[in-house]
Amino acid sequence: MANGHGADGDRDRESDGSGNGNGDSADGREAVRVDRVMDGLRAFGANYTEFTRRFATWLGLHSTDAAALVEILYAEDQGTPLSPARLSERVSLSSGATAILLKRLEQAGHIVRTRESADRRVVTLRSSPDIRPRAIAFFGPYSERMSEAMAAYSPQEIQHFENLLGTLRTTMDALLAHEYEGGGPTPPTP
Numbered sequence: 001m002a003n004g005h006g007a008d009g010d011r012d013r014e015s016d017g018s019g020n021g022n023g024d025s026a027d028g029r030e031a032v033r034v035d036r037v038m039d040g041l042r043a044f045g046a047n048y049t050e051f052t053r054r055f056a057t058w059l060g061l062h063s064t065d066a067a068a069l070v071e072i073l074y075a076e077d078q079g080t081p082l083s084p085a086r087l088s089e090r091v092s093l094s095s096g097a098t099a100i101l102l103k104r105l106e107q108a109g110h111i112v113r114t115r116e117s118a119d120r121r122v123v124t125l126r127s128s129p130d131i132r133p134r135a136i137a138f139f140g141p142y143s144e145r146m147s148e149a150m151a152a153y154s155p156q157e158i159q160h161f162e163n164l165l166g167t168l169r170t171t172m173d174a175l176l177a178h179e180y181e182g183g184g185p186t187p188p189t190p
Contacts, residue, residue: 041168055138061108067091068101069110072125073135081116081124 056066071090075082082090088098102125105111110131116124127135150158179185 051142058138059110059134061110064091064093065101065104068098069105069127069131069135072105072111073127073132075125076127081126084113084123084125087125 052067052070053063055070056063059066059069061069068087068091071087072082075086084098084102085095087102088095091098091101093101102111102113106113109128112126112128114124114126115122153161
């Protein structure tokens, strides 16, 4: 594949840009470095997914419900609470599936729906007072360790990371909105 990865993500040494399979050229070394960064991002994403799955188990929820709850908590912490429509986008569910999910979370006592906008039709999703201490207990060690890890980097390095992640997110958003809008690119004809 063009980035040196097969469908399973394994490095294809023959396509690292050097032609000799060992990445000795500057282009080859850079391709290997980029691949390591992408692999690190993929691994972090997989670990975060596992972390959310364990949060689900800890609360006795389905993993999709826990992922939605995490999105609601995070948005609330950022001062930008979600609407059901925005949550639907964040967890990649239809509006109907999101409505059913929200009903489950509300019945479990994990969230409340409020009408805070001047437009009374707008629903705002908030975490319940009971779930916040449990979420803090679960995510506290995660937050502490991540803060410690990030403290090892200068503000300039953090800015570079932020720029890189912003670019990668914009690129992924564009891919999902265009090339993968219908589920994926058109398969090649045999």
